[in-house]
Amino acid sequence: MNIPAIAVHGGSGTIASSIDDPKIRKSYLDALREALEAGFSLLTNDGTALESVKKAVTVLEDCELFNAGKGSVFTSKGDHEMDAAIMDGKTLDAGAVAGIKGIKNPVLFADDIMKNTPFVFLAGNEAMEYARRQKYEFLPDSYFFTQLRYDQWTNLRGSGDVSLDHSSDNGHKFGTVGAVAVDSEGNLAAATSTGGMTNKAWGRVGDSPMIGAGTYAKNQTCAVSCTGHGEYFIRGVVAYDVSCLMEYGGMSLKDATNEAIFKRLKKMGGEGGLIAIDAHGNIYMPFNTEGMYRGLKNNRQTMTQIL
Structure with a gap:
């Protein structure tokens, strides 16, 4: 067994x-490494998998390089709408939020919903009202402003088109952040956070906050965090599909993740990738795009990669 262990991603x-x-x-790799180190430090000091993924995703949300938290893209209205989810593989408890504004760390809000409400998923203005009652600090739009994201938006503003976090040279990058972990007791957890699509409208929500689509964890199988074209991950219920392929199909984590990304998702025309971990500390990070920002850490190695 190779536990504890953690994996993170910053988009594909x-x-x-x-x-x-x-x-x-180097700046991207350093950010991934910082998230890994923060999450793994908790795991090696009697922290839980849930605490670990929450910490790792918080680090990535605080980094403007990624499309989540501080680095979130602009909507068609010129503001930022953020989504996040977190799930405990031991209890199957989960929390999720969509379409929120002004909250520094959406993943912490999702964790709050999981632990302090009878609900799983809150969205929009009513979710923000709950946040106000919980005394969350709302940050000004200036905190979330980055020149890169603004330039991306101005290229699309008024067109009615949306972009999946494209880069400055018009390459497509699906900018979601996420983490999966297993702690010393074999408990699993997953968390995912995103700013969604550049120039998105009408309250569009992707797979990231949807339990089973972009985020899932179950001790008996695996923990999964996805990144890619969310509509396809929703249709394929990809995160849960990996778990089901293991639980009902008898597949290994490697075979299940490969089946989901290279066969089922690709057959639908979907692009993206995922990170997944099982209770033994096995980690797989397949993607069918040109690259994926990803990394892993356990007692034997620390690895961060972009391509």
Whole structure:
């Protein structure tokens, strides 16, 4: 057994040519490593898998390089709507939120919903009203402003088109962040957070906050966090599908993740990837796009990759 262990991702898709710049590439890899170190530190100090994924995703939400939290893309109205989910594989408890604004760390809000309400999923203005009652600090739009995201939006503003977090040279990157972990007791957890699509409208919500589509955890099978074209992950219930392939199909984690990404998702025309972990600390991170921002850490190795 190779536990405890953690894996993180920062999105998949066509990686921008600018990533060839050693300084830019290093900044992404350093951010992934920081998230891994923060989450793994908890695991090695009697922390739970749930605490670990929450911490790792918080680190990535605080980094403007990724489309989540501080680095979230602009909607058609010129603001930021964020989604997140978290799930405990031991209890199957889960919390999720969609379409929220001004909250620094959506994953912490999702965790709050899981632990302090009888519900799983809150959305929009009513979710924000609950946040106000819980005394959450609402940050100004300026906190979430980044020049890259603004430039992406201005290229689409008024067109009615949306973009899946495209890069400055028009490559497509599905910018979601996520983490999966197993703790020393063999408990699993998963968390995912995103700013969604550039120029999105009409309250569009992707797979990230949907339990079973973009986020899922169950001790008996695996924990999964997805990144990609959300509509396809929703239709394929991809995160839960991986779990089902293991539980009912008798597949290994490797075979189940490969089946989901390279066969089932691709057959629908969907692009993206996922990170997954089982109770033994096995980790697989398949993707059918050009690249994926990803990394893993356990007692034997620390690895971060972009392509």
